[in-house]
Amino acid sequence: MKSTNFSTFSTVTHSTLAIIMGGGAGSRLFPLTKDRSKPAVPLGGKYRIVDIPLSNCINSDLRHIYVLTQFNSASLHRHIASAFKFDRFSRSFVEILAAQQTPTGSHWYQGTADAVRQNLQNFLSRPYEYYLILSGDQLYRMDFRDLLRQHIEGKADISIATIPVDRSAASDFGIMHTDASRRITQFVEKPKDVALLDTLKIPRDLLPELGQDPNAELYQASMGIYVFNRQALIEALDNDLVDFGKHIIPRSIEKYNVMSYIFQGYWEDIGTIRSFFQANLALTDENPPFSFFDTTRPVYTHARFLPASKIHGATIKRAIISDGCVIADAQIEHSVIGVRSNINSGTTVRHSILMGNDFFDTDLAQRDESGMPLGIGRDCVIDHAIIDKNARIGDGVVITPEGKPENFDGPDYYIRDGIVIVPKNATIPAGTRI
Numbered sequence: 001m002k003s004t005n006f007s008t009f010s011t012v013t014h015s016t017l018a019i020i021m022g023g024g025a026g027s028r029l030f031p032l033t034k035d036r037s038k039p040a041v042p043l044g045g046k047y048r049i050v051d052i053p054l055s056n057c058i059n060s061d062l063r064h065i066y067v068l069t070q071f072n073s074a075s076l077h078r079h080i081a082s083a084f085k086f087d088r089f090s091r092s093f094v095e096i097l098a099a100q101q102t103p104t105g106s107h108w109y110q111g112t113a114d115a116v117r118q119n120l121q122n123f124l125s126r127p128y129e130y131y132l133i134l135s136g137d138q139l140y141r142m143d144f145r146d147l148l149r150q151h152i153e154g155k156a157d158i159s160i161a162t163i164p165v166d167r168s169a170a171s172d173f174g175i176m177h178t179d180a181s182r183r184i185t186q187f188v189e190k191p192k193d194v195a196l197l198d199t200l201k202i203p204r205d206l207l208p209e210l211g212q213d214p215n216a217e218l219y220q221a222s223m224g225i226y227v228f229n230r231q232a233l234i235e236a237l238d239n240d241l242v243d244f245g246k247h248i249i250p251r252s253i254e255k256y257n258v259m260s261y262i263f264q265g266y267w268e269d270i271g272t273i274r275s276f277f278q279a280n281l282a283l284t285d286e287n288p289p290f291s292f293f294d295t296t297r298p299v300y301t302h303a304r305f306l307p308a309s310k311i312h313g314a315t316i317k318r319a320i321i322s323d324g325c326v327i328a329d330a331q332i333e334h335s336v337i338g339v340r341s342n343i344n345s346g347t348t349v350r351h352s353i354l355m356g357n358d359f360f361d362t363d364l365a366q367r368d369e370s371g372m373p374l375g376i377g378r379d380c381v382i383d384h385a386i387i388d389k390n391a392r393i394g395d396g397v398v399i400t401p402e403g404k405p406e407n408f409d410g411p412d413y414y415i416r417d418g419i420v421i422v423p424k425n426a427t428i429p430a431g432t433r434i
Contacts, residue, residue, distance in 0.1 A: 012148055013061040017128040020053050021112055022069035022076060022096075023136050028272045031414050031423045032388065037069060038271065039136035040076035042355045042389065044283055044292055045322035045338045047301045048079055049270065052141075053134045054094065055299045060144040062132065063092030066122070068115045070099040070108055083302035097122060111242030120237060124230075131233050133244065135224040139279050139290055140267040141297055147227060147261045150182075157232040157256035160184065160249065161225035163263050164210065164218040170197060173221035174245050176260050180205040184258040187222075187250045210262060220260055222249075223267060232256055266290050274417035277386065280336050280353050284318045306339060314343075322356060330376075338389070342375025349382045355389045370427050377430065385420040393422070394430030410434065 026033030032041050039050030050067070057065050063086065069076055077096055086092035097119050099108045109115035116123070116133065123131065130151070132144060142161070151159040162176050170191065177186040177200045191197055202210075202218045212218060222245060228236065232252070241247035252258055266289040270276040282288050292299055306324035313329035320336045321327070327337070328345035335349050338356025343349065354376070361374040370392065376382065377395035385399045393399075401418050408415040412426045413434050420434060428434070 009145060009149070010061065012130070012152065013145065014064075015127070015129040016062055016064070016132055016144075016148060017123055017126070017130070018053075018057045018062045018065040018132045018134060018144075019116060019123065020050070020057075020065065020067045020134045021115065021136050022050075022067050022073065023071065026071065026137075026271075029137075029276060030416075031421055032273070032276070032386070033072065035072060035424055036075045037072045037136075039067075040072075040079060041276070042338060043139070043270075044280060045320045045336050045356070046304075047292070047299060048076075049139075050076060050080065050136050051083070051299050051301045052139055053136060054080075054084060055297075056140075056142055056144060057132075057134075058300060059297045060142075062144060063090070064126075064128070065094045066119070067094065067096050067136070068099075068109070068119065069096055070115075073098060079302055083300065111246075112244045113237060113248045114242040116233075116244075117237045120234070124234070129230055131228045131230070133226040133228070135269075137269065137271045138223070138267065139270050140223075140263075141265065141290065141294065142225075142263060142267075143297075147225070150261050151227045151259065154182070154259045155257060156227075156259035157229050158236070158249075158252055158258045159227040159261050160258065161223040161261045161263050162220035163223055163267050164202065164212070165221045167197060167217055167219070170200070170219040170221065173219075174249075175200050176220040176222060177201075178206070178220060178260045179203065182206070182260045182262065184253055184260050187253055189246060189250075210264065220262060223263065224269075227261075272417070273386075273419055273421070277353065277417070277419050281334060281351065283336060284320055284334055304339065324360070325356070340374075342373065344376060344378040344380075344395075346379035347376050347382070348380070349376070351384045352382045353386045354382075355387060357390050359390075370429070372427060384418070385422065387422045388424040388426070390425045391422050392427045394428060394432070396431045397428050397434070398432075399428075399434045 023038035026038035041049050043049050084094040174189045176184045178184050180203050204214045207214050236248050236252055268279050270279045309321050309325035311327045314327045315331045317333045319332045322339045324340040327343045330343045330347040333350040335352045337354050340357040341354050357374050372392040376393045379396050381398045383400040399420050401420050406418050414421045
């Protein structure tokens, strides 16, 4: 393909509007979404999930961004308002569009396409040429300028970011089939039939371009990332179809030039408890698949101006320790410790995520009825667990999924995918065994 001139490409980014889906009810991430939306769930000790697509946009010089929200959105609104502020003299913005009643409709967003349709008048009010539609619950680092460049050079009406997956994973995704030029000719949602899967493999002529063995059995899975030309978006939404992946894209393939942008970096849908748990703990690896230490493409978040953490004789292996923590002579292994965490002596935390606290426990007025301080007490064992924010766990508490069902609802705790979750603001009395 002919290369787009970098000196003129800023015009393209300034003519692109980014639209981030703020998530639905987030039932697969419950109870982490009990009091917040999916994009507002804490990630990596000090971030929120929504920081990922927003930072990808900013690092790609895309500074016109809308976030569409609906469920449990108060904390998400608060986070975005405090974290993402541009120079008041520029035209850059990150704005929230919450579901609302209008003279033309009174229902909430019925799906991704319906959410964009309900706000289309806002998106068309400025002369944007391209519309980048993103999910709010994925972990990845992508330069969207590469996607836009291929979109323009390929004269596409719609482009869909895809990622190669093997046969065992293909049945969990919407699979795109393309010709050797990457034009999408077929879309199948979560194909299960073996014969059908055989017809959907990436063409052998395309595999060497991707640095893959020509005999590799790979499939192009949709990442839920789309670029629409202005007119293509208007026409594609001129109906009552509610979802891009299930409805709009299959129909568009028949009418438009729909291209696949094949992404080969790290990407993870962290919309389930298991995937969220594994992606967080993977951050503790020596060479993690996703790193927050990339200074050329940083992940932006709310600047809290917290003090450095204090650690008194603790044993720490493969862990992330966030700002503002106080850790006594505890043992911490393969865990993510969130901001303002307080872990007392004799406690063991392994294979777990502690999301930390929203405030320091220095004011007795902030104590709950139990009078227990925030954080983890003495001589506790926390294993394969997620402890949500502002939890108060008494001395001698044991939390482990061992010997318990894969999914279970208990008093002040839940088990999902074999992981124990203590919800936000929960109090676990001393001596409790979960």
